[in-house]
Amino acid sequence: xxxxxxxxxxxxxxxxxxxxxxxxxxxxxxxxxxxxxxxxxxxxxxxxxxxxxxxxxxxxxxxxxxxxxxxxxxxxxxxxxxxxxxxxxxxxxxxxxxxxxxxxxxxxxxxxxxxxxxxxxxxxxxxxxxxxxxxxxxxxxxxxxxxxxxxxxxxxxxxxxxxxxxxxxxxxxxxxxxxxxxxxxxxxxxxxxxxxxxxxxxxxxxxxxxxxxxxxxxxxxxxxxxxxxxxxxxxxxxxxxxxxxxxxxxxxxxxxxxx
Numbered sequence: 161x162x163x164x165x166x167x168x169x170x171x172x173x174x175x176x177x178x179x180x181x182x183x184x185x186x187x188x189x190x191x192x193x194x195x196x197x198x199x200x201x202x203x204x205x206x207x208x209x210x211x212x213x214x215x216x217x218x219x220x221x222x223x224x225x226x227x228x229x230x231x232x233x234x235x236x237x238x239x240x241x242x243x244x245x246x247x248x249x250x251x252x253x254x255x256x257x258x259x260x261x262x263x264x265x266x267x268x269x270x271x272x273x274x275x276x277x278x279x280x281x282x283x284x285x286x287x288x289x290x291x292x293x294x295x296x297x298x299x300x301x302x303x304x305x306x307x308x309x310x311x312x313x314x315x316x317x318x319x320x321x322x323x324x325x326x327x328x329x330x331x332x333x334x335x336x337x338x339x340x341x342x343x344x345x346x347x348x349x350x351x352x353x354x355x356x357x358x359x360x361x362x363x364x365x366x367x368x369x370x371x372x373x374x375x376x377x378x379x380x381x382x383x384x385x386x387x388x389x390x391x392x393x394x395x396x397x398x399x400x401x402x403x404x405x406x407x408x409x410x411x412x413x414x415x416x417x418x419x
Contacts, residue, residue, distance in 0.1 A: 164399040166191030169242040171234060173225055173282060174252030176203035178351030179301065182387035183249060183394050184211065184218075190395065193217035195238040197252070199224055217242065225252050225278035226270075235285045244293050247398045248286045250279040251301045256315045263315050275319035276326070283330060287339060295338030299397045300327050302343040304413040324409050331407030340406040342397045347413025349385040380415030 170187050174180040176198035184196055188211050198204045201222045208220035221237050223230040238245050256271045258264075283298055290296030305317045306324035324343060331341040393412045396402055411417055 163191040164395065164401065165247070168246035169193045169195070169238060169244050170247035170249065170398065171195045171197070171238055171245060171282070171286070172249045172251055173197045173223075173234075173278070175220075176200045176207060179346065179349065179387045179390045179394075180249075180251040181207060182391040183251065186388065186391045186395055187247075187398075188214065188216040188218070190399075192247070193242050194219070195234065195241065196220045197223040197225070197234050225282065226273040228281050231278065231281045231285055234282070235289070239289065245286050245289050246293075246296050248282060248296070248298045249301070249394055249398065250282055250298065252278060253301060253319075254316075257312050259312060259314050268315050271315040271319050272322075275316070276322045279323060279326060283341075287330075287334060290339050291334075291337050296340075297398050298330065298339065298341045299394050300341070300343040302327065302345040302409055304345055304347040304411060304417050306343065306345050306409055307411070308417050327409065328407045335406055340402070342402070342405060342408045342410060344390060344393045344397060345409050345411045345413065346390045347385060347411070347416045348379065349387060349390055351387060378416070379413075380418065383414065385412060385414060 165187055170192045172180055172184050172194065175184045175196035184194055184207060187194060194211065194216060196204060196207060196218065199222065204220040204222060208218050211218040219237060219241050221234050223234050225231055252274065254271060254274045256267050258267060279300055286296070300323050302323045303320040305313065306320045309317050327341055327343040334341065390412055393410055397410060
């Protein structure tokens with residue numbers, strides 16, 4: 161590794177599994193100090209211990225990002241532990257399904273609270289500190305469904321479409337303050353929680369073999385993405401390698417949106 165994030169502090173929301181965990185491991189290898197969040201405390205503390213054991217400056221903060229007070233606590237902990245915030249990766253999110261007709265108020269409110277409002281609140285809280293220190297980077301986790309639509313995912317697609325334009329709006333508002341804002345937009349990505357009962361509303365658990373077979377049928381590269389592949393895209397957007405990029409939605413989708 162090249163130490164591309166040496167001397168920088170990063171907040172990663174939803175870091176206990178999947179893309180968030182993979183990004184935390186990669187950022188640690190590149191020299192970042194880390195503030196990791198998530199609701200599953202056992203996994204969060206285990207990851208914290210793993211990274212500290214490897215020499216990474218790291219703290220886990222249990223947080224539900226639908227609560228503004230929790231968002232505030234995360235930022236306060238970052239400043240207390242490390243004194244600055246250079247990178248925010250708004251990764252925490254949920255997947256929901258339904259149409260405009262079938263989506264309930266409960267599902268709608270929860271989807272927007274996690275996937276949209278939490279992104280705004282975390283950004284709102286870190287931007288003043290980035291301005292004071294002369295700049296920073298925000299990376300939002302969008303989706304290939306930030307730019308295209310599909311069937312039976314109305315609340316999720318609406319939320320990720322919002323993330324896409326939030327990204328562009330924040331990039332325009334804060335470009336002259338040396339704050340870059342971009343989004344990584346993954347396509348279907350294999351994460352551990354996909355294999356859990358009820359992760360997808362209305363479906364039971366699936367096997368990895370079933371998931372891989374399905375992916376071969378509709379993704380041009382013939383497979384789902386891996387969390388570490390998405391993490392590498394996040395690293396690019398968070399590092400100085402993308403220093404002239406802001407307001408961009410980086411699709412990492414195996415060619416799905418090219419069809």
